[in-house]
Amino acid sequence: MLKHQAIAAKLKNYIEEHDLPHGAKLPNLTTLMELYGTSKNTMMQALKNLENSHVVYQVQGSGIFVRRRQREAYTPLFQNTAGFFGNFHEHIKHQVLAFEKILAPPDVAQNLKVTSKDSVYRILRLQILDGAPFCLEESFYVVALVGELPKSVASTSIFSYLRQQGLKIGFSDKYFDSVLLDEKQAKALELPPNSPALRLEDIYYLNDGQIFDYSRTYCQAKFFAQSN
Amino acid sequence: MLKHQAIAAKLKNYIEEHDLPHGAKLPNLTTLMELYGTSKNTMMQALKNLENSHVVYQVQGSGIFVRRRQREAYTPLFQNTAGFFGNFHEHIKHQVLAFEKILAPPDVAQNLKVTSKDSVYRILRLQILDGAPFCLEESFYVVALVGELPKSVASTSIFSYLRQQGLKIGFSDKYFDSVLLDEKQAKALELPPNSPALRLEDIYYLNDGQIFDYSRTYCQAKFFAQSN
DNA sequence: AAGTGGTCTAGACCACAAC
DNA sequence: TTGTGGTCTAGACCACTTA
Structure with a gap:
């Protein structure tokens, strides 16, 4: 430190x-x-x-x-220098809904800057905070960069695992907007259909500037951010 | 500089x-x-x-x-050290929908940390970017801190005006989530009713830690943020 | 081993606030 | 005028990467 x-x-x-x-x-x-x-x-x-x-x-x-903030119950959008939900990893549990190795779908290939002949892992997970569904996350990892992933990692922190394997994670682009959840998504999150939710898209880069992960996260949480 | x-x-x-x-x-x-x-x-x-x-x-x-990012068409959530829409002020025009001096409504008083006997300005504006409605903003200013505001400032940058008057603006808390627009809001933004939108609440502090502004902004834009 | 980024220090000097 | 935060410098030393 x-x-x-x-x-x-x-x-x-x-x-x-x-x-x-x-x-x-x-x-x-x-x-x-x-x-x-x-x-x-x-x-x-x-x-x-x-x-x-x-x-x-x-x-x-x-x-x-x-300086003290007014509302404590909000989730920080960015935790210091840690990534999304930096300090929350400990409290979050993952329920794995899908884990498969597939050829990159066109939109995913574009975001990952690979071709549709390249293999990616697709992992769909429900993030659970304090027993309640919190976020629905669909992520795609480039097999050529992350190597073989055991299915068991999906229920823990994938990033920690990759770091242990010697991958150097660099930085990320984050895009977000507001959308209506479709029926499946709403059901997974235990919300009524057509609920509004935040959609967050992340593109993660390695240390050397290569993209290794693209993910889409849907959640209805309230967020907090700071500015000076 | x-x-x-x-x-x-x-x-x-x-x-x-x-x-x-x-x-x-x-x-x-x-x-x-x-x-x-x-x-x-x-x-x-x-x-x-x-x-x-x-x-x-x-x-x-x-x-x-x-480092280059993939998508250029997104609005930065935070522009460097400048506030929300830091560099966009120049391109944004404001259409003033309401400008009044009132006693602080209960929820507003709570956010501003004043009593409901204190006067505040309520300013409702439509922000217009490149000719199209971009955001709907309702803001409340503490009269005791900002002094008398001429109605004309509402159509320009209120913050620039306040700075000219010698107010030292310090920092802000930002809270946001995803909501459905009600009929009025949707109409103002020229969107179908029940559209999802981002709701952003801001609490602005002076240099000395006093709250002088509380605002709620609704918009459907796509945002971009960075993380390292 | 050589090259490159990253942290820390001590001190000069500047800018703003309070008295 | 004095006290307080803020910027800049030069250089020592550390940590990581590459070959």
């Missing part, structure tokens, strides 16, 4: 443990630097992390203050 | 002018530092900007590469 991340975590903990209210003033930069035994640059970076994750806000010439 | 921002802008320009493809390798860090006459830290910061705005990706031990 990097030093600035460790410092950010400590400061965040301090704020949560002491339950500091919105607007509470923290010690000034110099004091924080001494407190955490670090340089100005590193302390600033730790504070920037916390600013980006809604924990503090900084006002030039004035001070550093605690 | 900060040095690292200026450098980021130049490098981005260079990539676009030369239409470099996804995966094209850029000069190494040391070379870039010399090229732009700056220090390692500042160059890294410029590159981080570009990484966050999807222009490049960096691979430790390997190099710095051009």
Whole structure:
């Protein structure tokens, strides 16, 4: 763990443990630097992390203050630098509805930038959070890049497995809009048909810029995002 | 303009002018530092900007590469550090459907953290992009914080006006989910009733942590966001 | 082993806010 | 005017990739 991340975590903990209210003033930069035994640059970076994750806000010439958000029940759209549902992986269970190796359908091939003669894994899963259906996810992995996948990985975190296999996951493009669920989707999510839902499309790249995963996720959750 | 921002802008320009493809390798860090006459830290910061705005990706031990996204027609959910629709303000026209000073309705008062005896401006606007309805926005401003607003500001950028008046706008919380449009909303947006749409709720804070604006926006656009 | 990105430091200097 | 956050630099040292 990097030093600035460790410092950010400590400061965040301090704020949560002491339950500091919105607007509470923290010690000034110099004091924080001494407190955490670090340089100005590193302390600033730790504070920037916390600013980006809604924990503090900084006002030039004035001070550093605690930031609290109003609604706690919303799901963060992006968890810091982790991917979608970064910190939620632990709480989410997967029910595998389909696991097959097929030739890439045309639209999938296009998104993965492969030909329709290339093999992909198609995995359809229901994500379950606290016992209730949360998201319906259909994902496609390029066999040539991820290698052979045992069926058992589908019920856990596929990304963790791939990382263990030595794959270097880089970054992703995320596209989303609002749609009506069709009958099948609604049924899987235990919602009435024609319910509105968020559709999220992800294109995941390896470290070296190659696309290895395309996925479509449907969910009705309420999301939260931050901006400065 | 900060040095690292200026450098980021130049490098981005260079990539676009030369239409470099996804995966094209850029000069190494040391070379870039010399090229732009700056220090390692500042160059890294410029590159981080570009990484966050999807222009490049960096691979430790390997190099710095051009990143291009697949779909260009999507609206960025967050434009760099600017707010929602940061760079789009110029292209958006506003059709004012309501402009009134009222006592804060209960739900609005709660979101603004004021009492229902406090006055707020209620402004209902249709945002028009390239001649077509794009978003329907209902926003509430705390009179005690923003002062008297001339009705004419509603047809332009209210935030620009407030900044001119000396208000320091700080940050915002953004909540969103997917809903069905009711008849009125659909009609305003020229969509069939019961169309699905994205609902975005924003709570805007001043520099000093006070809430001055709460707004609800409905739109059917396709959005784009990035993650690393 | 050589090359490339990434983190951290110490200190100079700048910009804004509060008094 | 003083205090506070914010930017930039130069250089040491670390971590990863490539060959």
